[in-house]
Amino acid sequence: MGLRSRHHKAFGLRCYPARHRSVTLLLWSLAALVVVVNVHLLIIHKEEDESISTHEIRRSIMRELEAVEEEKFKLTPPRSRRNPRAVRRKGERKPPTIVDEFLDESSAVHDMFFPELNMAVDPINGGNDSMYFYYPGRVWLDTGGKPIQAHGGGVLYDKKTKTYFWYGENKDGKTYKAHSKGADRVDIVGVSCYSSKDLWTWKNEGVVLRGEEKNVTHDLHKSNVLERPKVIYNDRTGKYVMWMHIDDANYTKASVGVAVSDSPTGPFTYLYRKRPHDCESRDMTIFKDDDGKAYLIYSSEDNSELHIGPLTDDYLDVTDDMRRFLIAQHREAPALFKHEGTYYMVTSGCTGWAPNTALAHAATSVMGPWETLGNPCVGGNEVFRSTTFLSQSTFVLPVPGLPGSFIFMADRWNPSDLRDSRYVWLPLTIGGVPDEAADYSFMFPLWSRVSIYWHKRWRLPEGWRDS
Ligand code: GAL
Numbered sequence: 001m002g003l004r005s006r007h008h009k010a011f012g013l014r015c016y017p018a019r020h021r022s023v024t025l026l027l028w029s030l031a032a033l034v035v036v037v038n039v040h041l042l043i044i045h046k047e048e049d050e051s052i053s054t055h056e057i058r059r060s061i062m063r064e065l066e067a068v069e070e071e072k073f074k075l076t077p078p079r080s081r082r083n084p085r086a087v088r089r090k091g092e093r094k095p096p097t098i099v100d101e102f103l104d105e106s107s108a109v110h111d112m113f114f115p116e117l118n119m120a121v122d123p124i125n126g127g128n129d130s131m132y133f134y135y136p137g138r139v140w141l142d143t144g145g146k147p148i149q150a151h152g153g154g155v156l157y158d159k160k161t162k163t164y165f166w167y168g169e170n171k172d173g174k175t176y177k178a179h180s181k182g183a184d185r186v187d188i189v190g191v192s193c194y195s196s197k198d199l200w201t202w203k204n205e206g207v208v209l210r211g212e213e214k215n216v217t218h219d220l221h222k223s224n225v226l227e228r229p230k231v232i233y234n235d236r237t238g239k240y241v242m243w244m245h246i247d248d249a250n251y252t253k254a255s256v257g258v259a260v261s262d263s264p265t266g267p268f269t270y271l272y273r274k275r276p277h278d279c280e281s282r283d284m285t286i287f288k289d290d291d292g293k294a295y296l297i298y299s300s301e302d303n304s305e306l307h308i309g310p311l312t313d314d315y316l317d318v319t320d321d322m323r324r325f326l327i328a329q330h331r332e333a334p335a336l337f338k339h340e341g342t343y344y345m346v347t348s349g350c351t352g353w354a355p356n357t358a359l360a361h362a363a364t365s366v367m368g369p370w371e372t373l374g375n376p377c378v379g380g381n382e383v384f385r386s387t388t389f390l391s392q393s394t395f396v397l398p399v400p401g402l403p404g405s406f407i408f409m410a411d412r413w414n415p416s417d418l419r420d421s422r423y424v425w426l427p428l429t430i431g432g433v434p435d436e437a438a439d440y441s442f443m444f445p446l447w448s449r450v451s452i453y454w455h456k457r458w459r460l461p462e463g464w465r466d467s
Contacts (some may be wrong), residue, residue: 068379208266
């Protein structure tokens with residue numbers, strides 16, 4: 001036995017002639033290669049299977065959300081005697097429009113769109129048949145059995161508590177006019193907060209920013225206006241920051257107000273009011289981008305245009321940077337959201353509490369330029385589509401776990417009894433060709449369509465709550 005063989009034996013290796021050894025090595029390498037390739041193929045197939053099934057689930061979810069209902073109204077013939085509240089001009093001859101009838105609390109059309117309390121969505125006592133169903137326009141009860149008071153609101157998803165918080169105007173007071181030509185109003189009660197795990201069952205967390213009863217010089221004195229409150233969380237400071245429209249009863253202050261809290265359920269401390277960028281600010285919203293930067297968007301210059309500008313890092317103020325957009329378009333009630341790197345916005349026209357046609361807009365940079373895509377409303381009927389389903393935008397909520405699916409949140413205002421204004425929540429999706437292509441795009445659409453689908457009743461897909 002040579003030195004080499006002995007050495008191999010010493011290490012427990014069997015000794016073969018060199019030629020045999022290299023053949024064996026080759027065979028083993030081939031076998032290893034086959035195993036590696038198979039394992040790899042197995043992984044790829046599994047991923048494919050998974051992505052196919054995720055894709056299919058998503059498609060069926062989209063189909064479910066997109067099914068559109070036709071709405072057939074049976075309208076009573078216009079009456080000769082009408083409530084003065086609904087009459088626009090003295091001696092008006094024109095037959096009342098559906099919107100006129102809708103605003104006239106003595107009309108049967110009005111009743112049709114403000115169904116009675118016995119039709120309310122009641123998550124606690126409603127029974128299994130209506131479980132998780134949204135019924136746009138019906139009274140919506142909280143877990144205590146009281147109608148939800150969160151108008152002109154928005155929803156914050158709080159990662160810390162894995163809970164949704166819905167903030168909005170508490171309008172639970174008497175509707176009156178501050179003077180004969182003024183808008184219908186209610187005194188400031190404050191900002192309500194409701195919490196939920198499923199976006200359907202809402203627990204009242206109380207009034208988290210209260211109106212002021214006595215001090216008439218206070219911005220939040222009940223005789224003033226507090227509208228469209230929105231809350232975002234600042235990851236750097238750990239504070240919940242609320243922005244809102246602050247005004248006097250005549251809407252001449254045209255300012256924003258800022259409040260802050262350590263907890264999503266308040267209490268919020270009111271900090272101050274200002275005119276952002278020294279400009280009028282009425283309907284407004286705030287938007288927090290993926291990179292943590294936040295923006296204020298507001299109607300300005302007598303509501304003729306919208307402005308957008310970044311907030312400071314602590315979200316407590318605006319910076320000097322501001323862009324004007326949709327100039328001379330007279331848009332308000334902005335609701336901004338983002339999908340696959342593109343920014344979208346839904347706005348309304350400026351007709352007070354009366355509903356009008358919504359428009360969707362898009363931009364590749366949040367600061368603009370913003371393009372108009374057209375009316376996002378689909379289904380229902382012509383009247384519904386041209387009146388945002390008789391409601392006005394307030395917020396667009398991305399549905400977690402369903403990329404490209406959003407909940408469009410709107411208010412169906414009841415100017416004769418504002419506390420009884422209703423919520424219209426509907427599925428909003430992004431995809432397909434928009435109605436209006438930008439002029440410079442040579443008719444090739446640069447954006448996808450934003451679609452809000454009418455449903456008398458609908459719900460998020462089964463299984464969404466478990467995901
Ligand atoms: C609307 C506005 C509401 C409220 C109302 C008062 O145009 O969107 O938030 O201000 O006017 O009439």
